[in-house]
Amino acid sequence: MEMIIAGLLDSLSPASLLFVFVGVAIGVLIGAIPGINGPMAIALFIPVTYYMSPLTAIGFLVGLNKGAFFGGAVSAVLLRTPGTPEAAATSWDGYPLTQKGKGEKALRMALYSSVAGDFISTLVLILIASPLAAVALFMGPAEIFALISLALTVIAGIGTNSICRGLMAAGFGVLVGLVGTEPVTALPRLTFDIYQFGGGISLIPVAIGLLAFSEILLQLEKFTVKGGGEHTIHVFSSKLEDRMLPLKEFFANTKTLLRGSLIGIGVGAMPGLGAPVASFMSYDQAMKRSKHKEEFGKGRLEGVAASESANSAVVASSMIPLFVLGIPGNLAVAMLMGAFMIHGMQPGPLMFQENAQFMYSVYGSLLIASLLLLVIGRLGLRFFCRAVNIPAMILYPIVVFTCIMGSYLGKSSMFDVGIMLAFGFIGYYMRKFDYSYVAFLIGFILAPEWERALQQVVIISEHDTYMFFQRPVAMTLMALTLFVVVRTFWHGINKGRKKRQVEEAAAKAGQHKSD
Amino acid sequence: MTRIKRDAIAYLVIAGLSILMLTWGIPAYTPAYPGYGASPALVPNVSVSVILFMACLSLLRIGVVIFMNKTIPAEEAVFPEDLDDDAGFTQVGRVKLQHLASTMIPCVLLVVAIEYIAYMFVSFIFLMIFQYVIGNRHWIQSIVVSIILTAVLYIVMRYGFGVPVPGPQIF
Numbered sequence: 001m002e003m004i005i006a007g008l009l010d011s012l013s014p015a016s017l018l019f020v021f022v023g024v025a026i027g028v029l030i031g032a033i034p035g036i037n038g039p040m041a042i043a044l045f046i047p048v049t050y051y052m053s054p055l056t057a058i059g060f061l062v063g064l065n066k067g068a069f070f071g072g073a074v075s076a077v078l079l080r081t082p083g084t085p086e087a088a089a090t091s092w093d094g095y096p097l098t099q100k101g102k103g104e105k106a107l108r109m110a111l112y113s114s115v116a117g118d119f120i121s122t123l124v125l126i127l128i129a130s131p132l133a134a135v136a137l138f139m140g141p142a143e144i145f146a147l148i149s150l151a152l153t154v155i156a157g158i159g160t161n162s163i164c165r166g167l168m169a170a171g172f173g174v175l176v177g178l179v180g181t182e183p184v185t186a187l188p189r190l191t192f193d194i195y196q197f198g199g200g201i202s203l204i205p206v207a208i209g210l211l212a213f214s215e216i217l218l219q220l221e222k223f224t225v226k227g228g229g230e231h232t233i234h235v236f237s238s239k240l241e242d243r244m245l246p247l248k249e250f251f252a253n254t255k256t257l258l259r260g261s262l263i264g265i266g267v268g269a270m271p272g273l274g275a276p277v278a279s280f281m282s283y284d285q286a287m288k289r290s291k292h293k294e295e296f297g298k299g300r301l302e303g304v305a306a307s308e309s310a311n312s313a314v315v316a317s318s319m320i321p322l323f324v325l326g327i328p329g330n331l332a333v334a335m336l337m338g339a340f341m342i343h344g345m346q347p348g349p350l351m352f353q354e355n356a357q358f359m360y361s362v363y364g365s366l367l368i369a370s371l372l373l374l375v376i377g378r379l380g381l382r383f384f385c386r387a388v389n390i391p392a393m394i395l396y397p398i399v400v401f402t403c404i405m406g407s408y409l410g411k412s413s414m415f416d417v418g419i420m421l422a423f424g425f426i427g428y429y430m431r432k433f434d435y436s437y438v439a440f441l442i443g444f445i446l447a448p449e450w451e452r453a454l455q456q457v458v459i460i461s462e463h464d465t466y467m468f469f470q471r472p473v474a475m476t477l478m479a480l481t482l483f484v485v486v487r488t489f490w491h492g493i494n495k496g497r498k499k500r501q502v503e504e505a506a507a508k509a510g511q512h513k514s515d
Numbered sequence: 516m517t518r519i520k521r522d523a524i525a526y527l528v529i530a531g532l533s534i535l536m537l538t539w540g541i542p543a544y545t546p547a548y549p550g551y552g553a554s555p556a557l558v559p560n561v562s563v564s565v566i567l568f569m570a571c572l573s574l575l576r577i578g579v580v581i582f583m584n585k586t587i588p589a590e591e592a593v594f595p596e597d598l599d600d601d602a603g604f605t606q607v608g609r610v611k612l613q614h615l616a617s618t619m620i621p622c623v624l625l626v627v628a629i630e631y632i633a634y635m636f637v638s639f640i641f642l643m644i645f646q647y648v649i650g651n652r653h654w655i656q657s658i659v660v661s662i663i664l665t666a667v668l669y670i671v672m673r674y675g676f677g678v679p680v681p682g683p684q685i686f
Binding site: 048050051162164165167168170171172174175178182184185187188189190191192193217218220221223392393394396397398400401402404405408409412414417418421424425428429431432433434443447450451454455458459 | 521522525529536540541544545546547549551552553555557558559562563565566569570572573606607608609610611614615618619622623625626629630638641642645646649650651653656660661664668672675676678679681
């Protein structure tokens with residue numbers, strides 16, 4: 001109990017409050033700008049946290065992530081250009097509302113739904129992560145090895161149409177993550193005689209290159225290849241009823257909000273699914289259960305509430321696998337995991353034993369971030385709406401230069417800037433060729449832990465090949481890994497066959513018509 | 516070039532590089548087995564083998580499609596920009612080499628030049644060139660953005676974080 005109080009008091013310190021506040025404000029601002037999302041913002045700002053204490057750093061990044069999730073709704077509602085992928089469903093009803101002059105009302109609904117979903121999810125995280133972590137402590141290296149294997153295969157399917165390309169990307173990520181000093185012999189491995197690789201390849205330049213720089217390279221195509229890309233924002237109505245959201249109207253959506261939050265919590269707790277899945281599922285359920293199905297997509301507040309409550313609920317619940325098992329469930333959490341590691345902590349069940357007070361401080365920061373999101377969003381709504389209009393010609397040079405200087409900041413080394421550019425280039429090709437950069441990054445982050453667990457298994461078992469057969473949980477997890485791979489391949493083959501049949505049938509029908 | 520052909524070439528390159536890593540890269544740059552634990556080459560070998568296996572599997576699939584005259588789903592076989600004229604900006608698609616070169620070259624030159632020339636000067640020139648490359652022809656705006664950004668990052672790094680800016684110091 002003393003630890004809990006001490007931890008919560010730490011999160012209420014002026015420095016912690018200030019950085020959570022700044023994080024949320026920057027997050028909303030960045031999320032509102034089309035093309036910049038939460039993980040990208042975290043990657044760009046991790047170097048800055050080098051100079052903060054661990055608590056202020058994590059509080060700042062958590063605030064940034066929460067803010068960016070809501071920020072994505074601003075451009076989705078005002079421009080029909082979701083600032084983040086998970087805000088796509090928000091635009092379906094948010095934008096029609098803006099066209100009717102009710103953009104501010106839609107944004108208020110998005111804000112309150114985000115805060116509600118996020119707050120409920122944070123409470124669930126606080127209530128269940130610690131007891132689950134206590135159970136997870138019974139897991140040995142064999143189970144951890146099997147669990148990471150499972151996570152890598154599940155995550156390989158994210159961000160690509162092909163599990164083969166996903167696994168190739170994950171394998172490449174693991175390979176790059178192994179560059180540096182080998183843990184048993186303490187000798188350099190895969191360094192190719194480049195002495196800067198001796199300490200391994202840092203997460204910061206890799207993450208900035210893959211997430212931010214490659215994304216900017218892609219988005220700049222609009223300007224260097226096609227030209228244009230500017231947009232105009234709809235003007236808000238001056239009528240009070242179009243701007244305000246009465247309590248009665250908000251509480252009329254309570255069921256949708258609760259359902260959305262629960263969907264978000266469930267989806268977030270499962271590694272590999274992510275916020276876009278949650279918001280689409282919640283929107284779909286809200287539409288199916290609504291008495292006014294026909295109004296969905298034409299500007300119904302319920303649609304905004306469903307999407308925003310679900311995607312914001314993912315933010316906190318996706319930390320459940322991180323805190324319980326040490327496995328990042330999505331890209332934003334993978335970035336947060338990197339930040340924990342940079343500050344000398346290994347996320348996982350042991351954190352509740354080794355850094356209990358710190359964990360309660362993080363919980364405190366998560367709750368404070370939810371409340372600050374409400375305050376900042378409410379007071380700065382009109383200001384954040386202006387962010388969507390920042391000219392691209394000013395925005396992109398700022399982001400590119402920040403990528404360069406952010407990569408330099410970590411080790412004060414231009415070599416890291418070179419690595420960032422290289423991974424920006426690789427990331428551009430990965431996106432163009434449909435290889436999952438998410439799988440790469442998670443493979444890169446998990447590789448050292450995966451190898452460490454394997455080494456422990458081999459050393460403890462004294463090279464007993466059948467060691468896994470004596471560990472039922474590890475065996476189950478390995479069987480599940482195999483099942484995921486086989487099922488994904490089988491699903492892909494079936495999907496391809498069905499599509500082929502449909503296309504052939506359509507071609508035949510076309511031929512008959514022309515005859 | 517069709518998308519299938521491009522993907523096939525990519526798989527061939529990946530398979531080739533994987534074989535090179537398995538036969539030369541990993542053996543040459545991995546410490547010898549110390550006699551306990553797993554071999555330092557085990558995990559690198561496993562990850563490269565997975566890459567090689569998946570590349571071969573993907574090549575096999577393309578081979579089956581070509582030699583057995585089967586059709587592959589359109590969204591996998593055709594570039595998104597060819598499926599829909601209005602697709603505009605897509606992530607998966609053709610590599611725009613000219614665009615890539617025009618944006619990457621100034622960045623690479625900055626990394627090389629900043630080691631020899633002062634940060635203030637190189638950063639200003641880089642930002643001017645970069646804005647020109649992405650199509651900004653408002654010179655006053657370019658100059659103002661370049662000066663402000665260079666100065667703000669200098670102040671943040673030097674006085675905020677206490678980190679010297681890269682390259683020779685003039686202040």
